[in-house]
Amino acid sequence: MNTTTVAVDLAKQVFAVCVGDAHGHGGKTTVFKRAEFLAWLKTLPAGTQVAMEACGTAHYWARTLLALGLVPRIMAAEFVKPYRKNQRVKNDSRDAEAILAALHAPGMRFVTPKTEAQQQRLCWHRLREGYKEERTGLLNRIRSLLAELGYLVEPGATKLRRTLANMLTPDEDGTLAPESLRQMIQGVLTQLTALDARIEECSAHIARQSRLDPSVAALQKCPSIGPLIADALVATVGDARHFKNGRQFAASLGITPSQHSSGGKNRLGKITRRGDSYLRGLLIHAAGAVLNATIRKHTAQPAQLSRLQQWMIGVYQRAGYAKAKVAIANKHARQAWAMLARGEAYNSETWQAWQAAHGEVQAADHPQDDLPTAALAAASV
Numbered sequence: 001m002n003t004t005t006v007a008v009d010l011a012k013q014v015f016a017v018c019v020g021d022a023h024g025h026g027g028k029t030t031v032f033k034r035a036e037f038l039a040w041l042k043t044l045p046a047g048t049q050v051a052m053e054a055c056g057t058a059h060y061w062a063r064t065l066l067a068l069g070l071v072p073r074i075m076a077a078e079f080v081k082p083y084r085k086n087q088r089v090k091n092d093s094r095d096a097e098a099i100l101a102a103l104h105a106p107g108m109r110f111v112t113p114k115t116e117a118q119q120q121r122l123c124w125h126r127l128r129e130g131y132k133e134e135r136t137g138l139l140n141r142i143r144s145l146l147a148e149l150g151y152l153v154e155p156g157a158t159k160l161r162r163t164l165a166n167m168l169t170p171d172e173d174g175t176l177a178p179e180s181l182r183q184m185i186q187g188v189l190t191q192l193t194a195l196d197a198r199i200e201e202c203s204a205h206i207a208r209q210s211r212l213d214p215s216v217a218a219l220q221k222c223p224s225i226g227p228l229i230a231d232a233l234v235a236t237v238g239d240a241r242h243f244k245n246g247r248q249f250a251a252s253l254g255i256t257p258s259q260h261s262s263g264g265k266n267r268l269g270k271i272t273r274r275g276d277s278y279l280r281g282l283l284i285h286a287a288g289a290v291l292n293a294t295i296r297k298h299t300a301q302p303a304q305l306s307r308l309q310q311w312m313i314g315v316y317q318r319a320g321y322a323k324a325k326v327a328i329a330n331k332h333a334r335q336a337w338a339m340l341a342r343g344e345a346y347n348s349e350t351w352q353a354w355q356a357a358h359g360e361v362q363a364a365d366h367p368q369d370d371l372p373t374a375a376l377a378a379a380s381v
Contacts, residue, residue: 006050007100008037009092010057016092024104029093041068051103053077053095054111062113074111075102078274112242121209121235125228128202129278135195142188149181164189206231221346222335223308224286224328232279233336240341246334253280255330271326280329287328291316306348 005024009016015037020027032040041050046069052058054074062072081087083101084094102108114122139157142164146153153163164185167177176182210216210231219230243249250256254275257268273280294309295316305313316324338344 004048005100005103006044006048007096007098007103008050008052008061009095009099010052010055010061011092012057014092016096018093018096018100020100024100027097027100029096031092038064041065041070044068044070047071049073049103051075051099053080053099058111059114059119063116066113072113073103074113075099075108076111079105079108112238114238118235118238121231124202124205124209125232125235125278128199128206131195131198131202135192135199138188138191138195142185145184161189161192203228215340218339218345219336222332222339224283224290224332225336226286229279229282229286232282234340236276236279237337237340240337243337243341246337249337250330250333252276253283253333255280255283255326255333283329283333284325287325287332291321291324291328307351308348 004022005020007018007020007027013034015032015034016029017032017037017040018027018029041064044050049071050065051073052061052075054076058074062074065072080095080098080102083105084090084098086094139160143153143160146163151163151167153160167185168182168189170176177185207227210227213231213234215234216227216230219225219233220227225233237243237249240249243252247256251272252275254273254277255271258270258272260267260269291312294305294312297309298305298313312324312328315327319327335346339346
C-alpha cells in the first residue's frame, strides 16, 4: 500500500497511528511508544500528511513534522468526534481511525501550527491566568472558612484582605483572635503576597515583550485593546491571513451566533463559545469597559458621540447590556483581524471617504467583513 496519509492519536508515551492511502482507505492501526514513534516518522516519505487533533503537544509535534519534511494537519476535536464509528466505544485505535476519516472530509478546516516563539509568549499569559485563579480560589476558601467560625466578610477581595489584616491585631477591646486562627490568616496573607508578586512579574514580562512588537503597538490604537489583549492577539493568531475574513476570525473565538437555519430561513441563536476562551474573555470584559464609558458619555454629552459609539448605544438599547458587550467584542475582533491581516493602522474617520465613493445606502447594506479597511470596519454600522 502506498502510504500517503497518516492519523495519530497523540498522548504522552503511547501513540496510536492509523495509515491510509490518498483517500484514507485501507487504514491499518499500529501503536508506538514515544521513541519508536519519532523513529518511525523519520521513515515516512517527504510530503506525507500527518493528521492529529488539536490538543496538548499538538503544535510541538506539528513543528517536529515540518522539520522532517512532512505536512501536519491539526483539526479541532469536535470535527473528529462524528467520524468515530461507535460513539459509545472510545479507545486510541478508534480515535486514530476517526482522525484519518476526518482528514479526508470535504471542507475540513485545519488549525495553523504555532511557532515556538508564539507559545513562549502565550506561556506568560497562561501562567498569569493560573496565578489569578489560585488567588481567587484562596480568597474564596478563607472566606468560607471564616464564615464557618462566625466571621462574615462583605463581598469584595479588598474588604476581605482588610479584614484578614485587622484580625491579626487586637480589636477595640484589646481582644486578639485565637492563636491558631491568626497563624492560618498570616499564612494566607503571605501566600496572597507571593501570588500578587507572581502576577505582577507576568504582567511586567508581557508589557516588555509587547513593546518590542510593532503589531502590538498598532493594535492598541483600537478601542478597548490594551497591551495585554494586543499581545495575546498577536501571540495567538500569528499570521492573520490564515483566516479568510474578520467573521471567520471572530468565529474562532466563539463570539459569533450559532445557526439553526433551514428552508432558506436564518435562525441565529446564542454565541457558540467555542475556540479560545482566554481571548474571548479578554475582549468581552474590555468591551464592557468601553460600553460603560460610552453610556456615561451618552448621558452627559449625547451630541459628541462618534459613529461607532452611536452604534454601541443602539445595540445596547435594542438588545441589552450583555448582548451589546458581545457585539462590541465581535466588532473589535474583526477590527483586529483587518489590522493584522492587511497591515493597516486604525483610523476611525476612513468610513467617510468610503461612503463618499460608494454611497450611503451601499455602505449601510454591506457587512463589515467586506469593508476595505480596518477603520471602516470599526465605523460601519
